[in-house]
Amino acid sequence: AMEEPAIAERLEVLSAPRPALAGVAMDAPRLMGIVNITPDSFSDGGDFAEPETALAQARRLAEEGADFVDIGGESTRPGSDPVSLEDERARVMPVLEGLSGLPAPISIDTRKAAMMTEAAAKGAKVINDVSGLTHDPDALSAAAQTGLPVILMHALGDPKTMQDDPRYDDVLLEVYDFLAARIDAAIAAGIPKERIAVDPGIGFGKTLQHNLTLLNGLSLFHGLGVPVLVGASRKRFIGTLNDEREPKKRVPGSIAAAITAASQGVQILRVHDVRETRQALRVWLSAAHGAPFDAL
Numbered sequence: 308a309m310e311e312p313a314i315a316e317r318l319e320v321l322s323a324p325r326p327a328l329a330g331v332a333m334d335a336p337r338l339m340g341i342v343n344i345t346p347d348s349f350s351d352g353g354d355f356a357e358p359e360t361a362l363a364q365a366r367r368l369a370e371e372g373a374d375f376v377d378i379g380g381e382s383t384r385p386g387s388d389p390v391s392l393e394d395e396r397a398r399v400m401p402v403l404e405g406l407s408g409l410p411a412p413i414s415i416d417t418r419k420a421a422m423m424t425e426a427a428a429k430g431a432k433v434i435n436d437v438s439g440l441t442h443d444p445d446a447l448s449a450a451a452q453t454g455l456p457v458i459l460m461h462a463l464g465d466p467k468t469m470q471d472d473p474r475y476d477d478v479l480l481e482v483y484d485f486l487a488a489r490i491d492a493a494i495a496a497g498i499p500k501e502r503i504a505v506d507p508g509i510g511f512g513k514t515l516q517h518n519l520t521l522l523n524g525l526s527l528f529h530g531l532g533v534p535v536l537v538g539a540s541r542k543r544f545i546g547t548l549n550d551e552r553e554p555k556k557r558v559p560g561s562i563a564a565a566i567t568a569a570s571q572g573v574q575i576l577r578v579h580d581v582r583e584t585r586q587a588l589r590v591w592l593s594a595a596h597g598a599p600f601d602a603l
């Protein structure tokens with residue numbers, strides 16, 4: 308088999324030239340903290356459903372060192388139902404208004420064109436669409452109009468049914484090809500390549516095996532020439548491997564997944580537990596460099 312590149316060589320990938328994303332340098336693993344303003348998110352639904360608690364969480368994650376704070380008003384967990392524009396707007400906009408002074412750039416986790424436009428007007432600096440700008444026919448043009456960088460994620464169909472029976476001939480290549488096509492579509496819509504990042508969509512229409520094949524092969528996605536984001540935090544595959552039904556008890560496994568991604572040069576890690584993940588990353592990066600790594 309091909310000799311596995313040493314950690315140091317893989318770390319070279321980290322320093323591969325990628326433009327900054329919303330002003331955040333892509334030269335070391337960066338953390339995207341998660342604020343789910345929903346009653347039903349799979350791991351923390353209801354915890355931050357009120358503006359005050361969502362604001363406090365966003366500020367806390369920024370203080371813990373989040374490089375981005377991802378704000379979402381629609382759970383896209385397996386089996387979830389879509390949220391109306393009115394409901395998503397009512398959940399998210401009050402929080403965005405309250406976060407205007409946040410030191411970390413805010414990403415808006417939404418599939419709706421109208422939400423992208425309105426969130427951008429309220430200070431969001433990144434658009435994060437779990438459907439890769441495919442769900443809303445107006446999303447590509449709306450995202451391009453905002454001038455914001457976009458994160459294009461792969462999902463196999465709709466959250467409602469994506470886990471019913473996910474099948475691929477080759478999950479790595481099919482996810483890669485989907486992301487390549489979405490990059491082309493975004494560029495054609497007027498979003499320059501330096502404002503694009505991709506994400507394989509762990510848990511979005513994938514079996515345990517699919518998720519593990521993706522986590523093992525993440526370095527492939529650097530071939531797309533844009534920053535790579537991975538969101539494995541607290542997800543079901545961690546619970547399946549450990550028979551751990553409670554998402555909040557999956558933090559050690561989430562950290563292991565984050566280190567797995569960082570060791571393959573993934574530039575952005577989307578996590579619920581910023582302080583814990585940052586601590587682990589610093590140790591891993593410092594050891595891998597043989598010296599204190601304080602870029603985080």
Ligand SMILES: Nc1nc2ncc(COP(=O)(O)OP(=O)(O)O)nc2c(=O)[nH]1
Binds near residue numbers: 458
């Ligand atoms: N780019 C990106 N965005 C995402 N948004 C939501 C979730 C699902 O996790 P969470 O937001 O915690 O749960 P829910 O969708 O139930 O709110 N995962 C990702 C991900 O892996 N990548």
